[in-house]
Amino acid sequence: MSPARRRVLSTASALFYAEGIHAVGIDRIIAEAAVAKATFYHHFPSKDALVHAYVEEQARTQREAMAQVTETAPRERLLRVFDAMGEIGALPGFRGCQFINVAAEYPERDHPVRQAVDAHRRWFHEEFRSELAAMGDPDPAATASMLMLVRDGIAVGANLDDPADVRAIVRQAVTRLLGPAV
Amino acid sequence: MSPARRRVLSTASALFYAEGIHAVGIDRIIAEAAVAKATFYHHFPSKDALVHAYVEEQARTQREAMAQVTETAPRERLLRVFDAMGEIGALPGFRGCQFINVAAEYPERDHPVRQAVDAHRRWFHEEFRSELAAMGDPDPAATASMLMLVRDGIAVGANLDDPADVRAIVRQAVTRLLGPAV
DNA sequence: CCCACAATAGACAGGTCTGTCTGGTATCGT
DNA sequence: ACGATACCAGACAGACCTGTCTATTGTGGG
Numbered sequence: 471m472s473p474a475r476r477r478v479l480s481t482a483s484a485l486f487y488a489e490g491i492h493a494v495g496i497d498r499i500i501a502e503a504a505v506a507k508a509t510f511y512h513h514f515p516s517k518d519a520l521v522h523a524y525v526e527e528q529a530r531t532q533r534e535a536m537a538q539v540t541e542t543a544p545r546e547r548l549l550r551v552f553d554a555m556g557e558i559g560a561l562p563g564f565r566g567c568q569f570i571n572v573a574a575e576y577p578e579r580d581h582p583v584r585q586a587v588d589a590h591r592r593w594f595h596e597e598f599r600s601e602l603a604a605m606g607d608p609d610p611a612a613t614a615s616m617l618m619l620v621r622d623g624i625a626v627g628a629n630l631d632d633p634a635d636v637r638a639i640v641r642q643a644v645t646r647l648l649g650p651a652v
Numbered sequence: 653m654s655p656a657r658r659r660v661l662s663t664a665s666a667l668f669y670a671e672g673i674h675a676v677g678i679d680r681i682i683a684e685a686a687v688a689k690a691t692f693y694h695h696f697p698s699k700d701a702l703v704h705a706y707v708e709e710q711a712r713t714q715r716e717a718m719a720q721v722t723e724t725a726p727r728e729r730l731l732r733v734f735d736a737m738g739e740i741g742a743l744p745g746f747r748g749c750q751f752i753n754v755a756a757e758y759p760e761r762d763h764p765v766r767q768a769v770d771a772h773r774r775w776f777h778e779e780f781r782s783e784l785a786a787m788g789d790p791d792p793a794a795t796a797s798m799l800m801l802v803r804d805g806i807a808v809g810a811n812l813d814d815p816a817d818v819r820a821i822v823r824q825a826v827t828r829l830l831g832p833a834v
Numbered sequence: 835c836c837c838a839c840a841a842t843a844g845a846c847a848g849g850t851c852t853g854t855c856t857g858g859t860a861t862c863g864t
Numbered sequence: 865a866c867g868a869t870a871c872c873a874g875a876c877a878g879a880c881c882t883g884t885c886t887a888t889t890g891t892g893g894g
Contacts, residue, residue: 508844575757618809
């Protein structure tokens with residue numbers, strides 16, 4: 471990827487996450503990325519295309535982060551993943567889940583940006599489901615949906631409420647949902 | 653409340669919820685509310701003031717809805733509340749939690765709009781906490797925070813995933829968090 | 835060497851945004 | 865009857881938005 475394109479994408483990602491999509495204009499992005507306007511439109515045909523690239527990049531980043539959790543026992547791996555979420559939510563600059571926030575500004579379900587969000591959420595659910603299946607959960611798809619509730623709750627709560635409080639209860643919530651360790 | 657003001661507020665509420673705050677301009681609101689611009693600015697000194705009124709009205713509506721759940725046994729009352737959330741999430745036009753969506757477009761924590769969101773969330777948490785205390789929960793504040801996770805998860809999941817799926821698992825998730833009925 | 839390409843700066847068009855202002859009409863309480 | 869208040873229509877200012885365009889400058893591969 472060309473340096474200019476990378477600069478645009480990383481600048482836009484930071485601004486979109488921190489301030490929202492509609493609140494950040496192209497002029498601001500190209501100024502902070504130190505890129506000419508023509509260069510921007512050379513790499514991204516429209517702002518929507520940039521937003522789409524932003525969402526795809528975030529999805530890739532999260533998949534890589536998930537792959538870093540190398541715990542082999544599925545139950546422990548799930549707990550580690552949720553612990554990590556609690557920690558990330560307590561970091562300065564945390565402003566909730568990128569995908570939830572983007573979806574709040576893209577109401578149309580069939581918009582490409584929303585479809586990228588959907589795909590990421592399906593991946594997340596499947597990640598949970600397969601671990602639960604490996605644990606021998608009697609209904610891994612349903613339990614995975616419950617873990618999705620908690621996942622989204624962490625992202626929202628750590629943003630809008632006290633992140634330390636959220637972090638402190640995550641493990642207990644997940645443990646109660648999964649049932650006692652066998 | 654004057655008819656013009658009520659018309660503006662209800663029109664704005666529908667548009668803000670369906671399409672987002674930044675995506676809806678004043679001109680559109682006054683056109684659909686059939687109100688003169690001067691009338692609008694007579695009732696609301698700025699768009700932010702209108703957004704604030706929108707959030708306050710949503711908070712009032714939710715408090716009233718909560719008061720309608722008249723179950724006396726606290727555990728049953730909580731389950732009824734969560735059932736209702738699942739049902740609302742499956743209604744056509746559901747687009748997630750108003751407060752979460754608004755917060756996604758208002759990054760500044762000390763903004764009056766965000767403070768209104770915070771106040772509503774504190775009320776929600778307290779509503780859970782007091783029921784849990786009445787149930788004899790050993791740590792009602794912590795369990796209330798877990799229910800908040802589920803509450804937010806329902807709002808997000810019913811919007812971004814399959815609402816029927818979310819609705820089907822809510823009761824089970826809450827039951828697992830609360831523990832078996834005594 | 836030279837051509838294709840990536841990059842630069844910045845003007846420009848056409849639209850939308852919030853908010854102000856002018857000017858006129860109607861209703862209502864005193 | 866009259867003054868205050870609410871409401872209407874719509875022009876206007878000034879800023880910002882996305883996207884296009886011109887014109888020019890490096891730079892690396894064939």
